[in-house]
Amino acid sequence: MNLTLVWAAFRRTHWIRLALLTIIFITGYFTIAAEKTVLAGEGAWFVWVLGAGIIGKDVSEGVLSLLFSRPIKRAEYVFSKWMAVGLMASALTWLYLAVGWSILWHLNEPPAWTQMGTSLVLALLICFGTSAALVFLSTLVPGIGDLALMFLILLAGQLLEWWVAGQSWPLVKWFLHNIVVFLFPGMGWQSMGLGDISLLDWIGYFSIVTIWLTLAVGMMNRKEITYANS
Amino acid sequence: MRILNSDPHSSKEMPSWLMGLTFLLFLAWVGSAIYNNAHPAPAAAQDLVRWQTFSDADNQWKRGTKPILYDFSAAWCGPCQQMKKDVFGDQKTADWINQSFIPVSALDRQQEDGKNSPEVEALQKQYDIQAFPTLVVKFPNGSFKTQVGYDSQEKTIQFLQEQLADLKPGSASASTP
Numbered sequence A: 001m002n003l004t005l006v007w008a009a010f011r012r013t014h015w016i017r018l019a020l021l022t023i024i025f026i027t028g029y030f031t032i033a034a035e036k037t038v039l040a041g042e043g044a045w046f047v048w049v050l051g052a053g054i055i056g057k058d059v060s061e062g063v064l065s066l067l068f069s070r071p072i073k074r075a076e077y078v079f080s081k082w083m084a085v086g087l088m089a090s091a092l093t094w095l096y097l098a099v100g101w102s103i104l105w106h107l108n109e110p111p112a113w114t115q116m117g118t119s120l121v122l123a124l125l126i127c128f129g130t131s132a133a134l135v136f137l138s139t140l141v142p143g144i145g146d147l148a149l150m151f152l153i154l155l156a157g158q159l160l161e162w163w164v165a166g167q168s169w170p171l172v173k174w175f176l177h178n179i180v181v182f183l184f185p186g187m188g189w190q191s192m193g194l195g196d197i198s199l200l201d202w203i204g205y206f207s208i209v210t211i212w213l214t215l216a217v218g219m220m221n222r223k224e225i226t227y228a229n230s
Numbered sequence B: 001m002r003i004l005n006s007d008p009h010s011s012k013e014m015p016s017w018l019m020g021l022t023f024l025l026f027l028a029w030v031g032s033a034i035y036n037n038a039h040p041a042p043a044a045a046q047d048l049v050r051w052q053t054f055s056d057a058d059n060q061w062k063r064g065t066k067p068i069l070y071d072f073s074a075a076w077c078g079p080c081q082q083m084k085k086d087v088f089g090d091q092k093t094a095d096w097i098n099q100s101f102i103p104v105s106a107l108d109r110q111q112e113d114g115k116n117s118p119e120v121e122a123l124q125k126q127y128d129i130q131a132f133p134t135l136v137v138k139f140p141n142g143s144f145k146t147q148v149g150y151d152s153q154e155k156t157i158q159f160l161q162e163q164l165a166d167l168k169p170g171s172a173s174a175s176t177p
Helices: A003-010 A015-035 A042-051 A056-060 A063-067 A074-106 A113-140 A145-164 A170-177 A179-183 A199-222 B016-038 B054-062 B078-088 B091-100 B118-126 B153-165
Strands: B068-074 B102-108 B134-138 B144-148
Touching (some): A003 A074, A042 A074, A113 A145, A113 A179, A145 A170, A170 A179, A199 B016, B054 B102, B068 B118, B078 B153, B144 B153
Parallel strands (some): B068 B102
Antiparallel strands (some): B134 B144
16 A cells, blocks of 8 residues: 555545535435434445546546556555545544434434444445445546446446346346445445344455455556556 | 566556455355355244234234234345344334234245245335335225334334324224333
């Protein structure tokens, strides 16, 4: 991991991202007040708002050729981007949870301490898991095409799921049904205690994350980056 | 860190530890999934609710004394198992549900069997079930209320109590678990 790259990613702000984050916080207030619950799953939104184009923008802006003229390995670059998005999204999710819990206290609906602890850990898992998927998708398309790609995968998965509903293809159905799990690892654990998550699910989570990262490094290694390209 | 690349000046590398870790985790994931499939664990929570068959429930409901409580869930759904443990596995709550509702389990088998029973399919369509778990309380007058998802035992009991409070006095048990 390269701390300079992580820090550079932290400083990548844009008014659209800030506006979207404000919208998430404002709509979150109404959701929390109506449903009397705060979910760590909001972390996935923060990942996509903060991290869209995390690698794709570097590709489209021609930064990579300059970057890799220095002694930086591509794997190091991918890990730094993953870490940056994961850390930023986790910090924002923790802030969101803290604000949400304050609202619940104000409404005389205090959450249980165990639930709060679980949510903090889940926020980390969801943010770093989703960041891994985002980083891989970002290596595939330039700009913020990763965002479009994610929506396209979800839409295609849903359509295919309806299409194969009448067929007896259990493996295909399992895969289509779990697309959300692959894109947002850890998301399904929101209403569970950490002790209720099975060993299989833990292994599955870490497997999905390492697969995304390996694929992301593999994709970066395949890119031909020269000054002539940019 | 050993690098799978012969050119020391190249930025291209695939860390061998990442490859190894990914391979091992994937192998463990597939292996444990196969093992779990071959040796299903005993039900984590004992379900103490006396679930009725669809036809029995319909016959009882027509008498107009109790509402039907449909539990739309799936075996793969974590929150459903949590609700089963907290709500349907709790003796006091289960007794209260048995006394106050006509409980019916509409278990989704789409993922395991590729299709659902016609009754479950029809009920899912009738109540527009989009997520699991979903609880549907069908009142004697035919109207219904739903709770989508599972938050906690307290909130689920509160939802069920609110539905009973909407019934005419004496038509169902007004006691609480």
